Amino acid sequence: xxxxxxxxxxxxxxxxxxxxxxxxxxxxxxxxxxxxxxxxxxxxxxxxxxxxxxxxxxxxxxxxxxxxxxxxxxxxxxxxxxxxxxxxxxxxxxxxxxxxxxxxxxxxxxxxxxxxxxxxxxxxxxxxxxxxxxxxxx
Amino acid sequence: xxxxxxxxxxxxxxxxxxxxxxxxxxxxxxxxxxxxxxxxxxxxxxxxxxxxxxxxxxxxxxxxxxxxxxxxxxxxxxxxxxxxxxxxxxxxx
Numbered sequence: 001x002x003x004x005x006x007x008x009x010x011x012x013x014x015x016x017x018x019x020x021x022x023x024x025x026x027x028x029x030x031x032x033x034x035x036x037x038x039x040x041x042x043x044x045x046x047x048x049x050x051x052x053x054x055x056x057x058x059x060x061x062x063x064x065x066x067x068x069x070x071x072x073x074x075x076x077x078x079x080x081x082x083x084x085x086x087x088x089x090x091x092x093x094x095x096x097x098x099x100x101x102x103x104x105x106x107x108x109x110x111x112x113x114x115x116x117x118x119x120x121x122x123x124x125x126x127x128x129x130x131x132x133x134x135x136x137x138x
Numbered sequence: 139x140x141x142x143x144x145x146x147x148x149x150x151x152x153x154x155x156x157x158x159x160x161x162x163x164x165x166x167x168x169x170x171x172x173x174x175x176x177x178x179x180x181x182x183x184x185x186x187x188x189x190x191x192x193x194x195x196x197x198x199x200x201x202x203x204x205x206x207x208x209x210x211x212x213x214x215x216x217x218x219x220x221x222x223x224x225x226x227x228x229x230x231x
Binding site: 005009012013015016019020023031034037038041044045048049 | 139144147148149151152173174175220221222224225
């Protein structure tokens with residue numbers, strides 16, 4: 001997939017995107033216009049080298065006006081209808097991210113918990129028998 | 139990691155900088171933090187929170203890396219848009 005782009009170029013590009021988003025987060029309280037500019041620069045790098053925006057920062061800018069989002073200041077996060085709603089308070093756009101994977105994991109854990117509990121119940125008397133026999137032989 | 143070897147290709151925004159030399163006398167000796175970058179200029183925030191725009195091709199900069207090293211760079215090497223500097227080939231000056 002990297003093609004003609006050497007590995008070190010991709011590494012530097014990823015580091016630069018990370019640095020820009022960190023600065024955007026830091027500068028937001030005093031100079032919000034700078035953090036919007038940093039998002040623009042990071043997006044330019046990602047478009048130029050066909051790289052994804054780091055997963056950590058993927059939800060930290062608006063998909064419509066491309067402004068930096070800081071929850072509690074210019075972004076509202078709510079859960080509704082099985083999705084996470086990120087509302088950008090600059091333009092009003094709502095981004096929706098499903099969390100079906102987490103739901104499935106929860107369901108699976110619940111089932112596993114019950115099945116493992118049953119088996120544990122079955123095993124306990126057998127183990128007791130063994131220990132009883134051993135203790136008798138001793 | 140930003141090192142003296144890859145600083146031409148790395149992010150300049152956020153680094154501390156001093157304008158060591160400039161053809162325009164007023165820029166010489168200014169200290170501050172880089173806050174923006176375009177094809178031909180750097181925007182620097184001075185210590186008294188003033189913002190100035192310095193052209194790259196007439197100045198020599200001293201950048202302070204995050205690990206404390208100080209690197210001297212001719213402004214002509216870092217000409218170009220910030221996202222295009224990563225893959226540019228540099229002539230030795």
